[in-house]
Amino acid sequence: MAEKTTDAGLQTEEMKAAELERIVKQVAKELSLAAKQVRTTVGLLDEGNTIPFIARYRKEMTGELDENQLRSIEERLQYLRNLEERKREVLRLIDEQGKLTEELQKAIIASEKLQEIEDLYRPYRQKRKTRASIAKEKGLEPLALWIWAQPKQGHVMQEATGYIDEEKGVSSPEEALQGAMDILAEMIADDAAIRAWVRQYTIDQGLLRTEAKDAEAESVYEMYYAYQEPIKKLPPHRTLAINRGEREDVLKVAVDVQNDRIHAYMGKRVLHGTTIVTDVLNTIIEDAYKRLIAPSIEREVRNELTEKAEEQAIQIFAGNLRNLLLQPPVKGKCVLGVDPAFRTGCKLAVVDETGKLLEVAVTYPTPPNNKVAEAEATFNRLIAKYDIELIVIGNGTASRETEQFVVDVMSKLKNRGMQYLIVSEAGASVYSASKIAQEEFPELDVAERSAVSIARRMQDPLAELVKIDPKAIGVGQYQHDVTQKRLEESLGAVVESAVNHVGVDVNTASPSLLSYVAGVNSTIAKNIVKYREEHGKFTSRKQLQKVPRLGAKTYEQCIGFMRISDGDNPLDKTPIHPESYAVVDQLFQELRMELEQVGSKELASTLAAVEPQTIATQLGVGVPTLRDILDSLQRPGRDPREELPPPIFRTDVLKLEDLAPGMELHGTVRNVIDFGAFVDIGIKNDGLVHISQLSDRFVKHPMDVVSVGDNVTVWVLNVDLKKGRVGLTMRKPS
Known part of the structure; x- marks a missing residue:
C-alpha cells in the first residue's frame, strides 16, 4: 500500500497480494471464520461463481459455509476493497500536496473504517471558502x-x-x-x-x-x-x-x-x-x-x-420476504381467485391445478351495486363447472364484505367441503399493470390479471411472487424510507436464494422465475422459454447448452438448480449437479443398484444404510457432497416447502364484534417488525402481538420467535372497536 510504484495509481502484484491478505484476515476476524475459508471464498467469487452455487456445490472448498456466511463475506469484501481504494486515493492526494508524513501514512493504512480515513484526510481536503x-x-x-x-x-x-x-x-x-x-x-x-x-x-x-x-x-x-x-x-x-x-x-x-x-x-x-x-x-x-x-x-x-x-x-424485510416466498404450495386444487372491490365489482379468475387460466368474470355483490343474487348465481356456476375446492380472496378494499358474501354462498352448498382463504394482495396491482402481465394475459384488463395473480399465489407462492418487484410485496417496515438501491440488492439476493433453494422445473418455469436461477439473467431466461416453445419440452439437462447465450460458465452455475421432472435421465429431476453424475454411477455400481430405481422405496432403504464417511474416500468425493447426493437420491423431486405447515383454511367469517378478551384463536403471521408481529385471525385488520406478548421468556427480537407464514395460537388481549384494532398475546393465560 505505502510502497511507491513506477506508475502512479498502479499496484504491483506483491502489493495486491498483501492487500488481499489484509482483507482476508480482517474478514475472518470479524466473522469468526478461518482465514482459509475466507481466502477460498474470495477466490471463488472472483472467478465469477454465484453464492447459491458455492453454497451448494463447493462445500468442501469453503468448509461448508452457508449462504448467509458467504453473503457476509461478499459484502465485507466489497466494503474493504472500496476502503483500500479510498486509502490509495487519499494517500495520493496528500502526497501530491507534499504533506504525506510517515506517521500519517501509517495511520491511513491502519484505518479500518471509512470514517477514520475521512477524519485523517479532512485537514488536507480542498475546502470551499471558509x-x-x-x-x-x-x-x-x-x-x-x-x-x-x-x-x-x-x-x-x-x-x-x-x-x-x-x-x-x-x-x-x-x-x-x-x-x-x-x-x-x-x-x-x-x-x-x-x-x-x-x-x-x-x-x-x-x-x-x-x-x-x-x-x-x-x-x-x-x-x-x-x-x-x-x-x-x-x-x-x-x-x-x-x-x-x-x-x-x-x-x-x-x-x-x-x-x-x-x-x-x-x-x-x-x-x-x-x-x-x-x-x-x-x-x-x-x-x-x-x-x-x-x-x-x-x-x-x-x-x-x-x-x-x-x-x-432491510434485514427484517429480507427475512419476512424469504419466509413468504417459501410458503408451501397448495397443489392439486382448482382455485377461484377473487379481487374484491365496491363500485367496480369483484373480478373473478378460475385457474386449474397447474395455474392455467380457465375463465374470468365480474360480479357486484357489495355496495353500492348490491347485486347479490346475480353474483351468487355466477359463483355457483363457476364452482359447479370447474369443481372449485378453494376460493382465495385478496385482502384489499371490500375484502371483508366479499368474504361475508362468499361464506354465505358456501353455507348454501351442501356437502361440498368448500374452504376459503384471505391472502395478501400486496403487489398484485403492480404485477397486473406490468409488462410481464401484459405479455402473459394481453386480452385481460388490469383487475382481471390481479384476480389471476391472487388465485395463483396459493398454488405456488414463489412462482407468482417472483413476477413482482420485491419492494411491492409489503412484508417490511419503513421500506420506502431506506436506501432503495441497497434494499433492491438485498431483496434480489433473497429471491435468488429462495428460487435456488427450491429449484425450478425448466419445462414450466416462467422467464421471471428462471431469471433468478444462479448465473441466469433475464435475456438467458427468455431464451430458455423461447427454445422450449420452439423445440418442445426439455428432456435432458444437456439440451440447455444449446440455448443461445447460455455459455459454459452459466451452465455450470445454473444447471444444478434446473429440474426436468420426466426427462431421459432420472438424475435430472434432482439437485445433483451433472459434474457428480459419474460419482452416482460409481455409487450405484458399488451398491449393485440401477439408475432406473431412483425414487423407489428399495433404493431409498439401501441408501439410508450408507455411511458417507466410509464410502466417500472410495468414491473420491467429499463427505458433504456425498451427503447431499444421498439425500437427493432418497427424495428425488422433493419440494422443501412441502415440509412446512399448510395455510389455515377458513369456512366461516369472524367479525371484530365477535371478539372478547381471553378468546383463543388460530392465525397466520403476516408481518414481523421490530416491536412485534401482525397476525391474521380472520378479521378485517390483522391483530398485533407486541414483542412483550410473544413469549413468557425475554425476546430480543420478534424474528427469534415467529416468522411470516407461521401458524400460531393467540389469545385476545384487548379490542378497540373505534380504531378497529386488536391486541393479541401468544402467552397462554393462566
Whole structure:
C-alpha cells in the first residue's frame, strides 16, 4: 500500500497480494471464520461463481459455509476493497500536496473504517471558502501559529497589531486576532483524534430530542411532539419514524449533549499549562466545537443512526420476504381467485391445478351495486363447472364484505367441503399493470390479471411472487424510507436464494422465475422459454447448452438448480449437479443398484444404510457432497416447502364484534417488525402481538420467535372497536 510504484495509481502484484491478505484476515476476524475459508471464498467469487452455487456445490472448498456466511463475506469484501481504494486515493492526494508524513501514512493504512480515513484526510481536503481560508489569504496564519505555540510572555493584542494591513482588509488588532482564531478553530475541528472522541462521546452520552413544529396539529407522530431518548438506546424503527416526521415537516429534531466534558477533553488536547493565550484558546475551543464540530458530528451521528436503522429494516424485510416466498404450495386444487372491490365489482379468475387460466368474470355483490343474487348465481356456476375446492380472496378494499358474501354462498352448498382463504394482495396491482402481465394475459384488463395473480399465489407462492418487484410485496417496515438501491440488492439476493433453494422445473418455469436461477439473467431466461416453445419440452439437462447465450460458465452455475421432472435421465429431476453424475454411477455400481430405481422405496432403504464417511474416500468425493447426493437420491423431486405447515383454511367469517378478551384463536403471521408481529385471525385488520406478548421468556427480537407464514395460537388481549384494532398475546393465560 505505502510502497511507491513506477506508475502512479498502479499496484504491483506483491502489493495486491498483501492487500488481499489484509482483507482476508480482517474478514475472518470479524466473522469468526478461518482465514482459509475466507481466502477460498474470495477466490471463488472472483472467478465469477454465484453464492447459491458455492453454497451448494463447493462445500468442501469453503468448509461448508452457508449462504448467509458467504453473503457476509461478499459484502465485507466489497466494503474493504472500496476502503483500500479510498486509502490509495487519499494517500495520493496528500502526497501530491507534499504533506504525506510517515506517521500519517501509517495511520491511513491502519484505518479500518471509512470514517477514520475521512477524519485523517479532512485537514488536507480542498475546502470551499471558509473564515479560516479568508484569514489565511489576509496573511494571518503566522499570528495563528504564534498563538498555537502558547508563549509564556508577551501581549496578545500587541502581537496582533503587527498584522494590521489595510490593503489585505485587516484594519484593527481585533480583526487580526479574530482571523487567527478562525484559523485555529478550523485546525482544531479538523483534528482526527478530537473528532473521533467527540463522535463517540455524543453517541454514548447524547440525547435525540424531538418536538412538534405545530403542537396543536394532529398527526401519527404525536408521541414525538415532546420526546427524548438516549442515542445509544434509540431502536431502529424509531429512528426511521423520526426521520420521516422530520422529512414531512412535522417534527424538529436535534442532538443534545453536555458540552462541558467535550470542552474539557479538547482543552487537554490543546492547552499546555497556563499561558498568556489560555483564555484566547479556550474561546477558540468553544467556537471550534459549537460552530464547526457539533453540527457536522450531529449530521454524522444521525447518518450513522439512519444507516443502522436502514440495515435493520432491510434485514427484517429480507427475512419476512424469504419466509413468504417459501410458503408451501397448495397443489392439486382448482382455485377461484377473487379481487374484491365496491363500485367496480369483484373480478373473478378460475385457474386449474397447474395455474392455467380457465375463465374470468365480474360480479357486484357489495355496495353500492348490491347485486347479490346475480353474483351468487355466477359463483355457483363457476364452482359447479370447474369443481372449485378453494376460493382465495385478496385482502384489499371490500375484502371483508366479499368474504361475508362468499361464506354465505358456501353455507348454501351442501356437502361440498368448500374452504376459503384471505391472502395478501400486496403487489398484485403492480404485477397486473406490468409488462410481464401484459405479455402473459394481453386480452385481460388490469383487475382481471390481479384476480389471476391472487388465485395463483396459493398454488405456488414463489412462482407468482417472483413476477413482482420485491419492494411491492409489503412484508417490511419503513421500506420506502431506506436506501432503495441497497434494499433492491438485498431483496434480489433473497429471491435468488429462495428460487435456488427450491429449484425450478425448466419445462414450466416462467422467464421471471428462471431469471433468478444462479448465473441466469433475464435475456438467458427468455431464451430458455423461447427454445422450449420452439423445440418442445426439455428432456435432458444437456439440451440447455444449446440455448443461445447460455455459455459454459452459466451452465455450470445454473444447471444444478434446473429440474426436468420426466426427462431421459432420472438424475435430472434432482439437485445433483451433472459434474457428480459419474460419482452416482460409481455409487450405484458399488451398491449393485440401477439408475432406473431412483425414487423407489428399495433404493431409498439401501441408501439410508450408507455411511458417507466410509464410502466417500472410495468414491473420491467429499463427505458433504456425498451427503447431499444421498439425500437427493432418497427424495428425488422433493419440494422443501412441502415440509412446512399448510395455510389455515377458513369456512366461516369472524367479525371484530365477535371478539372478547381471553378468546383463543388460530392465525397466520403476516408481518414481523421490530416491536412485534401482525397476525391474521380472520378479521378485517390483522391483530398485533407486541414483542412483550410473544413469549413468557425475554425476546430480543420478534424474528427469534415467529416468522411470516407461521401458524400460531393467540389469545385476545384487548379490542378497540373505534380504531378497529386488536391486541393479541401468544402467552397462554393462566
